[in-house]
Amino acid sequence: MKKVLLLLILPVLAVAAASCSKNSGSDDLPEPTITGITTDYEGKAVAGKPVQLSGTNFSSKLSDVKVLMGVGLDSKSLEVTEATETKIVFIAPQTDRTQAKIRVSIKGKESLSVILEFTKEPEPWDDTPSIVLEGAKTVKIREGVEWTTFHGMWEGQIRNINILRTTLNEHNRLGIYYNYSDDNLMDLDQKCEYLDALVGTNGPMACCHFVRVNGEVKRNARENDPSEYFVYNCALTIDDNVPSIVKVKDNFDAAALPNKTVGAGGPLLVYEGVIQEYKEDYTADFLKTTHPRTAIGISRDHKTFVQVAIDGRWDRSTADERAIGMETPLLAKFMKGMGCYYAMNMDGGGGTAMWVYGQGNSRNIVNHVCENRWDWNGTKLRATGNAIYIVSDLK
Secondary structure (H helix, E strand, O other): OHHHHHHHHHHHHHHHHHHHHHHOHHHHOOOOEEEEEEOOOOOOEOOOOEEEEEEEOOOOOHHHEEEEEOOHHHOEEEOEEEEOOOEEEEEOOOOOOOEEEEEEEEOOEEOOOEEEEEOOOOOOOOOOOOOOOOOOEEEEEEOOEEEEEEEEEEOOEEEEEEEEEEEOOOOEEEEEEEOOOOOOOOOHHHHHHHHOOOEEEEOOOOOOOOEEEOOEEEEOOOOOOHHHHOOOOEEEEEEOOEEEEEEOOOHHHHHOOOOOEEEEEOOEEEEOOEEOOOOHHHOOHHHHOOEOEEEEEEOOOOOEEEEEEEEOOEEOOOHHHEEOOEOHHHHHHHHHHOOOOEEEEOOOHHHOOEEEOOOOOOOOEOOOOHHHOOOOOOOOOOOOOEEEEEEEOOO
Protein backbone atom coordinates (compact mmCIF):
# COMPACT_ATOMS: atom_id res chain seq x y z
CA MET A 1 0.00 0.00 0.00
CA LYS A 2 2.80 2.41 0.89
CA LYS A 3 4.45 1.86 -2.48
CA VAL A 4 1.23 2.71 -4.30
CA LEU A 5 0.85 5.93 -2.28
CA LEU A 6 4.40 6.97 -3.16
CA LEU A 7 3.79 6.41 -6.84
CA LEU A 8 0.70 8.57 -6.64
CA ILE A 9 2.40 11.37 -4.67
CA LEU A 10 5.65 11.68 -6.70
CA PRO A 11 4.01 12.84 -9.96
CA VAL A 12 2.12 15.49 -8.02
CA LEU A 13 5.38 16.76 -6.46
CA ALA A 14 7.07 16.85 -9.85
CA VAL A 15 4.25 18.93 -11.36
CA ALA A 16 4.34 21.30 -8.39
CA ALA A 17 8.12 21.73 -8.68
CA ALA A 18 7.83 22.43 -12.40
CA SER A 19 5.11 24.97 -11.75
CA CYS A 20 7.23 26.66 -9.07
CA SER A 21 10.22 26.82 -11.41
CA LYS A 22 8.13 28.33 -14.21
CA ASN A 23 6.60 30.98 -11.97
CA SER A 24 9.94 32.03 -10.46
CA GLY A 25 11.70 32.40 -13.85
CA SER A 26 11.03 36.10 -14.28
CA ASP A 27 11.81 36.71 -10.62
CA ASP A 28 15.22 35.13 -11.10
CA LEU A 29 16.12 37.48 -13.98
CA PRO A 30 18.77 40.05 -13.02
CA GLU A 31 17.54 43.62 -13.00
CA PRO A 32 18.51 45.66 -16.06
CA THR A 33 20.82 48.60 -15.38
CA ILE A 34 21.26 51.76 -17.46
CA THR A 35 24.88 52.97 -17.44
CA GLY A 36 24.92 55.61 -20.18
CA ILE A 37 22.95 57.71 -22.68
CA THR A 38 24.30 58.60 -26.13
CA THR A 39 22.80 60.97 -28.69
CA ASP A 40 24.07 63.12 -31.54
CA TYR A 41 23.38 66.22 -29.46
CA GLU A 42 25.73 66.20 -26.45
CA GLY A 43 23.75 63.53 -24.60
CA LYS A 44 20.41 65.31 -25.06
CA ALA A 45 17.42 63.92 -26.93
CA VAL A 46 15.73 65.52 -29.95
CA ALA A 47 12.18 64.49 -30.84
CA GLY A 48 12.11 61.88 -33.60
CA LYS A 49 15.85 61.15 -33.32
CA PRO A 50 17.46 57.94 -31.97
CA VAL A 51 18.74 57.67 -28.41
CA GLN A 52 21.09 54.87 -27.35
CA LEU A 53 21.08 53.42 -23.85
CA SER A 54 24.10 51.47 -22.67
CA GLY A 55 23.79 49.02 -19.82
CA THR A 56 23.69 45.47 -18.56
CA ASN A 57 21.14 42.67 -18.43
CA PHE A 58 19.22 43.91 -21.45
CA SER A 59 17.78 41.49 -24.05
CA SER A 60 18.37 41.05 -27.77
CA LYS A 61 14.68 40.16 -28.32
CA LEU A 62 12.70 43.29 -29.15
CA SER A 63 9.54 41.68 -27.79
CA ASP A 64 11.18 41.48 -24.33
CA VAL A 65 12.21 45.12 -24.26
CA LYS A 66 10.35 48.26 -23.28
CA VAL A 67 11.60 51.78 -22.69
CA LEU A 68 9.20 53.61 -20.39
CA MET A 69 8.98 57.36 -19.83
CA GLY A 70 7.23 58.93 -16.89
CA VAL A 71 5.64 57.31 -13.85
CA GLY A 72 2.21 56.10 -12.82
CA LEU A 73 -0.63 57.11 -15.10
CA ASP A 74 1.73 59.35 -17.07
CA SER A 75 3.94 56.41 -18.02
CA LYS A 76 4.22 55.68 -21.74
CA SER A 77 6.11 53.12 -23.81
CA LEU A 78 8.56 54.48 -26.41
CA GLU A 79 9.44 53.01 -29.81
CA VAL A 80 12.42 50.62 -29.56
CA THR A 81 14.29 50.02 -32.83
CA GLU A 82 17.33 47.99 -31.76
CA ALA A 83 18.26 45.84 -28.78
CA THR A 84 21.20 43.75 -27.59
CA GLU A 85 22.22 42.55 -24.15
CA THR A 86 24.16 45.79 -23.60
CA LYS A 87 22.47 48.35 -25.88
CA ILE A 88 18.97 49.63 -26.56
CA VAL A 89 18.08 52.21 -29.21
CA PHE A 90 14.75 54.03 -29.06
CA ILE A 91 13.17 57.05 -30.72
CA ALA A 92 12.85 60.18 -28.60
CA PRO A 93 9.19 61.27 -28.29
CA GLN A 94 7.69 64.68 -28.97
CA THR A 95 7.46 66.55 -25.66
CA ASP A 96 7.41 70.04 -24.21
CA ARG A 97 9.50 68.92 -21.26
CA THR A 98 13.17 69.75 -20.85
CA GLN A 99 13.77 66.45 -19.06
CA ALA A 100 11.97 63.25 -18.11
CA LYS A 101 12.59 60.04 -16.21
CA ILE A 102 13.05 56.92 -18.33
CA ARG A 103 13.60 53.30 -17.40
CA VAL A 104 14.06 49.96 -19.13
CA SER A 105 11.76 47.00 -18.66
CA ILE A 106 12.95 43.50 -19.62
CA LYS A 107 10.23 40.86 -19.30
CA GLY A 108 8.66 42.98 -16.57
CA LYS A 109 11.91 43.55 -14.65
CA GLU A 110 12.53 47.30 -14.48
CA SER A 111 15.73 49.29 -14.10
CA LEU A 112 16.11 52.31 -11.91
CA SER A 113 15.04 55.53 -13.63
CA VAL A 114 17.55 57.91 -15.18
CA ILE A 115 17.06 61.50 -16.34
CA LEU A 116 16.87 62.10 -20.09
CA GLU A 117 17.29 65.74 -21.13
CA PHE A 118 15.64 67.14 -24.26
CA THR A 119 16.80 69.87 -26.61
CA LYS A 120 15.84 71.32 -29.96
CA GLU A 121 17.71 70.19 -33.03
CA PRO A 122 20.56 72.64 -33.76
CA GLU A 123 20.36 74.88 -36.78
CA PRO A 124 22.08 73.45 -39.88
CA TRP A 125 25.84 73.87 -39.60
CA ASP A 126 27.73 76.13 -41.98
CA ASP A 127 31.52 75.87 -42.23
CA THR A 128 31.69 79.38 -43.71
CA PRO A 129 33.42 81.71 -41.21
CA SER A 130 30.97 84.02 -39.46
CA ILE A 131 33.65 86.32 -38.03
CA VAL A 132 34.89 89.00 -40.39
CA LEU A 133 38.31 90.49 -39.64
CA GLU A 134 38.27 93.93 -41.22
CA GLY A 135 41.48 94.61 -43.16
CA ALA A 136 42.71 90.99 -43.12
CA LYS A 137 44.76 89.84 -46.10
CA THR A 138 44.48 86.35 -47.60
CA VAL A 139 47.15 84.72 -49.76
CA LYS A 140 46.69 81.53 -51.76
CA ILE A 141 49.81 79.48 -50.98
CA ARG A 142 48.95 76.51 -53.20
CA GLU A 143 45.72 74.96 -54.47
CA GLY A 144 43.59 74.29 -51.39
CA VAL A 145 45.87 76.12 -48.94
CA GLU A 146 45.23 79.72 -47.85
CA TRP A 147 46.98 81.94 -45.34
CA THR A 148 45.16 84.90 -43.76
CA THR A 149 46.97 87.52 -41.68
CA PHE A 150 45.31 90.18 -39.54
CA HIS A 151 46.54 92.98 -37.28
CA GLY A 152 43.87 95.20 -35.85
CA MET A 153 41.02 95.62 -33.41
CA TRP A 154 38.83 92.61 -32.55
CA GLU A 155 36.70 92.24 -29.44
CA GLY A 156 37.97 95.54 -28.04
CA GLN A 157 41.70 94.78 -28.21
CA ILE A 158 44.49 94.93 -30.77
CA ARG A 159 45.20 91.39 -32.00
CA ASN A 160 47.71 89.84 -34.33
CA ILE A 161 46.15 86.71 -35.83
CA ASN A 162 47.33 84.30 -38.51
CA ILE A 163 45.09 81.61 -39.97
CA LEU A 164 45.83 78.64 -42.24
CA ARG A 165 42.92 76.92 -43.99
CA THR A 166 43.73 73.71 -45.84
CA THR A 167 41.51 71.47 -47.95
CA LEU A 168 42.77 67.96 -47.26
CA ASN A 169 42.97 65.74 -50.35
CA GLU A 170 45.40 63.59 -52.32
CA HIS A 171 47.69 66.64 -52.71
CA ASN A 172 47.52 68.18 -49.23
CA ARG A 173 48.29 65.78 -46.41
CA LEU A 174 48.26 66.38 -42.66
CA GLY A 175 50.72 65.06 -40.09
CA ILE A 176 52.19 65.40 -36.60
CA TYR A 177 55.96 65.42 -36.20
CA TYR A 178 57.49 64.66 -32.80
CA ASN A 179 61.06 65.61 -31.94
CA TYR A 180 61.95 66.09 -28.29
CA SER A 181 65.39 64.63 -27.73
CA ASP A 182 68.15 66.68 -26.12
CA ASP A 183 70.62 65.96 -28.89
CA ASN A 184 68.32 66.84 -31.79
CA LEU A 185 65.64 69.25 -30.54
CA MET A 186 64.50 71.42 -33.45
CA ASP A 187 62.43 74.58 -33.65
CA LEU A 188 59.43 74.91 -36.00
CA ASP A 189 61.48 76.26 -38.90
CA GLN A 190 63.95 73.38 -38.68
CA LYS A 191 61.12 70.84 -38.41
CA CYS A 192 59.25 72.21 -41.44
CA GLU A 193 62.45 72.39 -43.51
CA TYR A 194 63.26 68.80 -42.54
CA LEU A 195 59.75 67.64 -43.48
CA ASP A 196 59.72 69.67 -46.72
CA ALA A 197 56.40 71.02 -45.44
CA LEU A 198 54.20 73.62 -47.07
CA VAL A 199 52.82 75.09 -43.82
CA GLY A 200 52.97 74.25 -40.13
CA THR A 201 52.33 75.33 -36.54
CA ASN A 202 53.54 74.09 -33.19
CA GLY A 203 51.50 71.20 -31.76
CA PRO A 204 50.57 69.92 -28.29
CA MET A 205 53.01 70.18 -25.38
CA ALA A 206 55.61 67.48 -25.98
CA CYS A 207 56.67 67.43 -22.34
CA CYS A 208 53.35 66.21 -21.02
CA HIS A 209 50.89 65.08 -23.68
CA PHE A 210 50.62 61.59 -25.17
CA VAL A 211 51.75 61.39 -28.80
CA ARG A 212 51.60 58.51 -31.28
CA VAL A 213 52.74 58.98 -34.89
CA ASN A 214 51.91 56.44 -37.60
CA GLY A 215 51.45 53.72 -35.01
CA GLU A 216 54.65 54.47 -33.06
CA VAL A 217 54.38 55.88 -29.53
CA LYS A 218 56.58 58.95 -29.25
CA ARG A 219 55.59 60.25 -25.84
CA ASN A 220 53.86 57.84 -23.48
CA ALA A 221 51.53 58.48 -20.57
CA ARG A 222 53.48 57.94 -17.36
CA GLU A 223 52.27 57.24 -13.84
CA ASN A 224 53.12 59.87 -11.21
CA ASP A 225 54.74 62.17 -13.76
CA PRO A 226 54.55 65.73 -12.34
CA SER A 227 54.06 67.09 -15.86
CA GLU A 228 50.80 65.15 -16.21
CA TYR A 229 48.88 67.97 -14.50
CA PHE A 230 48.61 70.10 -17.64
CA VAL A 231 45.12 70.58 -19.04
CA TYR A 232 44.10 67.85 -21.45
CA ASN A 233 40.65 66.57 -22.26
CA CYS A 234 40.84 65.91 -26.00
CA ALA A 235 43.07 64.58 -28.76
CA LEU A 236 43.71 65.17 -32.43
CA THR A 237 43.58 61.88 -34.33
CA ILE A 238 44.60 61.26 -37.95
CA ASP A 239 43.86 58.17 -40.05
CA ASP A 240 44.40 58.13 -43.82
CA ASN A 241 44.53 61.95 -43.92
CA VAL A 242 41.19 62.26 -42.10
CA PRO A 243 41.49 64.25 -38.84
CA SER A 244 39.15 64.15 -35.87
CA ILE A 245 39.08 65.70 -32.43
CA VAL A 246 37.85 63.32 -29.74
CA LYS A 247 37.16 63.71 -26.04
CA VAL A 248 39.48 61.95 -23.57
CA LYS A 249 39.70 62.08 -19.79
CA ASP A 250 43.50 61.89 -19.53
CA ASN A 251 46.70 60.80 -21.28
CA PHE A 252 46.02 57.15 -20.51
CA ASP A 253 42.61 57.41 -22.16
CA ALA A 254 44.31 58.97 -25.20
CA ALA A 255 46.82 56.12 -25.27
CA ALA A 256 43.92 53.64 -25.52
CA LEU A 257 42.63 55.22 -28.74
CA PRO A 258 43.02 52.88 -31.75
CA ASN A 259 44.05 55.60 -34.22
CA LYS A 260 47.40 55.51 -36.01
CA THR A 261 48.27 59.10 -35.11
CA VAL A 262 47.18 60.71 -31.83
CA GLY A 263 48.16 64.00 -30.20
CA ALA A 264 46.56 64.63 -26.81
CA GLY A 265 46.05 68.18 -25.60
CA GLY A 266 43.53 70.67 -24.41
CA PRO A 267 41.40 72.22 -23.44
CA LEU A 268 38.70 71.27 -25.90
CA LEU A 269 37.31 74.47 -27.42
CA VAL A 270 34.47 73.48 -29.77
CA TYR A 271 32.79 70.10 -30.07
CA GLU A 272 30.04 69.34 -32.57
CA GLY A 273 29.57 73.07 -33.12
CA VAL A 274 29.13 73.82 -29.41
CA ILE A 275 31.57 76.02 -27.45
CA GLN A 276 32.72 73.98 -24.47
CA GLU A 277 32.52 75.03 -20.83
CA TYR A 278 35.18 74.16 -18.28
CA LYS A 279 35.12 72.76 -14.80
CA GLU A 280 36.27 75.06 -12.01
CA ASP A 281 39.69 73.40 -11.84
CA TYR A 282 40.20 74.40 -15.51
CA THR A 283 39.65 78.12 -14.86
CA ALA A 284 43.19 78.90 -13.72
CA ASP A 285 45.24 81.78 -15.10
CA PHE A 286 46.17 79.50 -17.97
CA LEU A 287 42.62 79.83 -19.26
CA LYS A 288 41.51 83.21 -17.96
CA THR A 289 44.54 85.29 -18.90
CA THR A 290 45.43 86.66 -22.32
CA HIS A 291 48.35 84.67 -23.72
CA PRO A 292 49.75 83.82 -27.14
CA ARG A 293 47.64 80.87 -28.30
CA THR A 294 47.80 78.15 -30.93
CA ALA A 295 44.67 76.23 -31.91
CA ILE A 296 43.49 73.81 -34.56
CA GLY A 297 40.02 73.21 -35.94
CA ILE A 298 38.19 70.83 -38.27
CA SER A 299 35.12 71.28 -40.45
CA ARG A 300 32.07 69.10 -39.94
CA ASP A 301 32.94 66.91 -42.95
CA HIS A 302 36.56 66.56 -41.70
CA LYS A 303 37.91 67.81 -45.03
CA THR A 304 39.03 71.32 -44.00
CA PHE A 305 41.80 71.78 -41.44
CA VAL A 306 42.29 75.14 -39.73
CA GLN A 307 45.44 76.27 -37.88
CA VAL A 308 45.48 79.52 -35.89
CA ALA A 309 48.30 81.46 -34.20
CA ILE A 310 47.32 84.31 -31.88
CA ASP A 311 50.21 86.56 -30.87
CA GLY A 312 50.41 88.04 -27.37
CA ARG A 313 52.62 89.62 -24.70
CA TRP A 314 53.34 92.57 -26.98
CA ASP A 315 52.38 95.74 -25.09
CA ARG A 316 54.33 98.29 -27.13
CA SER A 317 53.38 101.95 -27.05
CA THR A 318 52.88 101.93 -30.83
CA ALA A 319 49.78 100.11 -32.09
CA ASP A 320 51.70 98.62 -35.02
CA GLU A 321 53.69 96.46 -32.60
CA ARG A 322 51.00 95.52 -30.11
CA ALA A 323 49.17 92.22 -29.65
CA ILE A 324 47.20 91.27 -26.55
CA GLY A 325 46.70 87.52 -27.03
CA MET A 326 43.46 85.79 -26.01
CA GLU A 327 41.76 84.09 -23.10
CA THR A 328 40.73 80.51 -23.81
CA PRO A 329 36.93 81.17 -23.84
CA LEU A 330 37.47 83.93 -26.40
CA LEU A 331 39.67 81.60 -28.43
CA ALA A 332 36.81 79.08 -28.48
CA LYS A 333 34.46 81.78 -29.76
CA PHE A 334 36.99 82.70 -32.44
CA MET A 335 37.48 79.11 -33.61
CA LYS A 336 33.74 78.55 -33.93
CA GLY A 337 33.56 81.85 -35.80
CA MET A 338 36.16 80.48 -38.21
CA GLY A 339 33.72 77.70 -39.13
CA CYS A 340 35.30 74.99 -36.94
CA TYR A 341 32.86 72.26 -35.93
CA TYR A 342 35.62 70.84 -33.72
CA ALA A 343 38.52 72.78 -32.21
CA MET A 344 41.19 72.33 -29.55
CA ASN A 345 43.94 74.33 -27.90
CA MET A 346 47.60 73.54 -28.58
CA ASP A 347 50.84 74.60 -26.89
CA GLY A 348 50.95 78.39 -26.62
CA GLY A 349 52.99 81.12 -25.01
CA GLY A 350 56.51 81.41 -26.36
CA GLY A 351 55.97 78.31 -28.46
CA THR A 352 53.21 79.84 -30.60
CA ALA A 353 54.53 80.02 -34.16
CA MET A 354 53.26 79.63 -37.71
CA TRP A 355 55.49 78.63 -40.65
CA VAL A 356 54.42 79.29 -44.26
CA TYR A 357 56.67 78.36 -47.16
CA GLY A 358 57.93 81.46 -48.99
CA GLN A 359 56.18 83.94 -46.67
CA GLY A 360 56.99 85.95 -43.57
CA ASN A 361 60.53 86.61 -42.38
CA SER A 362 63.80 84.97 -43.42
CA ARG A 363 62.78 81.79 -41.58
CA ASN A 364 59.27 81.62 -43.13
CA ILE A 365 57.65 82.62 -39.81
CA VAL A 366 54.57 84.75 -40.43
CA ASN A 367 53.58 85.64 -36.86
CA HIS A 368 55.43 87.69 -34.23
CA VAL A 369 56.83 85.21 -31.72
CA CYS A 370 56.97 86.65 -28.19
CA GLU A 371 60.29 84.85 -27.54
CA ASN A 372 61.91 87.77 -29.36
CA ARG A 373 60.57 90.11 -26.68
CA TRP A 374 62.17 93.37 -27.89
CA ASP A 375 62.19 92.72 -31.64
CA TRP A 376 58.75 92.61 -33.30
CA ASN A 377 60.28 91.09 -36.44
CA GLY A 378 62.81 88.87 -34.66
CA THR A 379 63.56 85.36 -35.90
CA LYS A 380 64.18 83.61 -32.58
CA LEU A 381 62.01 80.49 -32.06
CA ARG A 382 61.50 78.24 -29.08
CA ALA A 383 62.54 74.66 -29.79
CA THR A 384 59.22 72.83 -29.28
CA GLY A 385 58.64 69.10 -29.42
CA ASN A 386 55.68 68.80 -31.79
CA ALA A 387 54.73 70.28 -35.14
CA ILE A 388 51.43 69.98 -36.96
CA TYR A 389 52.14 70.35 -40.65
CA ILE A 390 50.83 70.04 -44.20
CA VAL A 391 52.91 68.54 -47.00
CA SER A 392 51.82 69.02 -50.60
CA ASP A 393 52.97 67.54 -53.89
CA LEU A 394 51.95 70.89 -55.39
CA LYS A 395 54.75 72.71 -53.53
